[in-house]
Amino acid sequence: MxxxxxxxxxxxxxxxxxxxxxxxxxxxxxxxxxxxxxxxxxxxxxxxxxxxxxxxxxxxxxxxxxxxxxxxxxxxxxxxxxxxxxxxxxxxxxxxxxxxxxxYRDVNVPSKAFGELVESIRHTPSLSAREVKTFLDGEENAVVLDARRFEEYSTMSIPRGRSCPGGELAYRIFEAAPSPDTPVIVNCAGRTRSIVGTQSLINLGVPNKVMALRNGTIGWTLEGLELDHHKTESVPLPSTETSRKARKYADAWAQHVGVLIIDGQKLSQLASEERRTLYLLDVRDPSEYAAGHTKGFTNAPGGQLVQATDEWVGVRGARIVLSDTDGVRARMTGSWLLQLGWEVYVLDEQCNVPENLRTIEPPIWHAKPDATAITVDELRALSDASVVDLARSPFYRRGHIPGAFFASGPELIQDLRVLEGIGPIVLTSSDGIVAALNVNDARKGISREVFYLSGGTDAWISAGHALETETRWLSRPIDVYKRPYEGTGNAREAMQGYLDWEYGLVGQLANDGVSNFHVVRERTVDENVVVVDVDDDDDDDDDVDDVFTCEHHQISR
Missing domain, CATH: 3.40.250.10 (Rhodanese-like domain)
Incomplete structure (x- = not known):
């Protein structure tokens, strides 16, 4: 027990x-x-x-x-x-x-609640969809930067929008808008990435007028305005000149916030502390990471890391070290994670990472070939078998082995007990791993023979066999939450309900009192003083702030 x-x-x-x-x-x-x-x-x-x-x-x-x-x-x-x-x-x-x-409702809630807190304290400037439409109609030189992942941008985007994921905004802004007279609109699908992206550029100190599209593509859709689809325009990587300029701005803001820059020796020290969890994250664009990265660092694009920290970092109270090759993206990402309550460090982009760096090796589960595994050919040879698919329901809908039923993983035994037939049951999943994970529980819970398909549905496809899309539900497909801010065809009620929920998050944070969020305000006249709002249970901008004295622009706590 x-x-x-x-x-x-x-x-x-x-x-x-x-x-x-x-x-x-x-x-x-x-x-x-x-x-x-x-x-x-x-x-x-x-x-x-x-x-x-x-x-x-x-x-x-x-x-x-x-x-x-x-x-x-x-x-x-x-x-x-x-x-x-x-x-x-x-x-x-x-x-x-x-x-x-x-x-709390929804997913990635800490980041979304923090975004609302940022707007309430910093009064991040924004325009409604109608205001943006009118503004763009009269402003030929305005730049629209879409702060979502490229895939989301390509699905649907604001007219004149270009892809510039949130972690890239500070890095590429002077390439996207080289003139200080160019207005900049930042958008996402809902609210968080628009707010954080806009505030990132304001924090950076860019001279341009920067505004968020309030409520993102949801707000645009609710106003009955037309979206573009299948766009592929991206802001290019910065030139050497604009990269250096962004680096200077990012360094100043990171120092103001108190982001700690470490070298390889300090990294080794952090990595050697066995009683603490350490995440090593490379915040660059996935294509750059794929082209080459430091061993031990996982790719977590900066904008998404701030937007959905819980998809990479599961241990609240852990340490995080960020890396890049430009000195901009890690500093800006680190400045937000610090405000989100994380103990975060940025690895100096010019230092060498020790070759013998100790990294945590997470446990890896491997399916052991045994009598419960069958091949595609063996499945095809079974005339009375029932195939049960444990893939996530969106993947099941797109295509599955002909005749396969969808079942809920947690409710698998209950689902299998109502499955008609007396022949063997064959579990499958996208790559076969989830099926293999659950075969023993299934065998213990029902009297019929149960196997799993080695390699899963991927193996079926590789063998040249067709899929079908007719659905057969053993249980309700509640395995994936339908996000009202992703994709097209979302119900108006769901989109409006999502926005209404987001507006209430600051109040929930105030009532909860466990976040340890703080929002750093603008630099004061005295360069050696940083004013920081550390009250995470009040959304009133007139709160009494705690003042942390800085020495050489580093916060001492």
Missing amino acids: AKSITAQELRRHWINRQEIALLDVREEGPYSEAHPLFALSVPVSEIEVLLPSLVPRLATPVVVYDNGEGYVDRAVTRIVALGYHDVAVLEGGLSGYTRVGEV
Whole structure:
């Protein structure tokens, strides 16, 4: 029996900046309806795939919960089997937590709540969709920069928009708008990346007039304005001259905020501390990372890292080291992560990383070939088999093995028990890994023979066999939350409801009191003083601020 932890004890970890990882082991759908601020979505059926990169250090305190579905015992067993040895169950589950703390809707909530806090404190300038449309109609030289990932931009974009993901804005701004007289509009799909992107350029100190498109492409759509589709225009990499200019601006802001720049020796020291979790993240564009990167560093493009920190960093209270090759992107990303309450460092881009740098090797689960695995040819030879697909529902909808049923990973045994037939059941998933992870649980829970397809649906495709799109649902597809700010065809009610929810996040943060967020204000007249708003439970811009004295532009705390 696993030990338990109370919600109050969990929250004290967050408030005191002590390392802890909180796992919601339900499907993403229920998770998106209600969860604590720093909870991670790690469905019980995918623990071995998702958990190691999110929580790489095996001694990290890990807490699991559900909402009474009965998943936690299975989750604890699987987490312990991976090698984690400080695992606890949240006392009372989600309903117990709601008695002492706020619960939040949607996903990537810490970053979105922080974005709203930034706007409320810094009064980030923005224009409505109609105002932007009118402005662009009368301003031929205005530049529209889309701060989302390129794939999102290409799906739908504001007219005249060019792709410039959030982490690239400070790096490429002087290439995108070389004249200080060029107005700049920053947009995303909703609010956060527009706010943070606009404020990034303002923080940088660019002379241009910079404004956010309020409510992004959602606001544009709700106003009945036309979007472009399948655009491929990107702001190019900066020239040597504009890169140096951006570097100077970024360095000044990073010093103002108190971002610590470290060398290889300090990096080695941080990496050698076995009692702390350390994430090494390369914040450059994925294409640059793919062309070459420092061993041990994972690619986490800066804009997305600020927007969705919980997709890379699962341990609240951990340390983060950022790297780039230009001295701009890591500094600007670090300035935001610091304000988000993380202990963050930036590796000097000119230093050499020690060849013997110690890095955490997360546990890796490998499927062991055994009697439960069958090949594509063996599956085709079975005349009475039922194929059950554990891929995420969007992948299942796009195409699956003919005749395959969709099943929920956490509810697999219950789903299999209602599956008609007496022949063997063959589990599959995109690459076969999730199917292999769950085959033993399935064999224990039902009387029929259960196998998994080695290589999964990918192997089926590689063998030259066709897929089908007719759906067969053993359970409701609640495994993926339908984001109202991604893709096209979203219901107006869902888009408006999402915006209304975002506007209420500052109030939730104030009532919750565990975020450790702070928003750095503009530089004061005295270059050696930084005024920092550290009150994370009040959205009033007239709060009394704490003043941190700086020596040589470094914050001493």
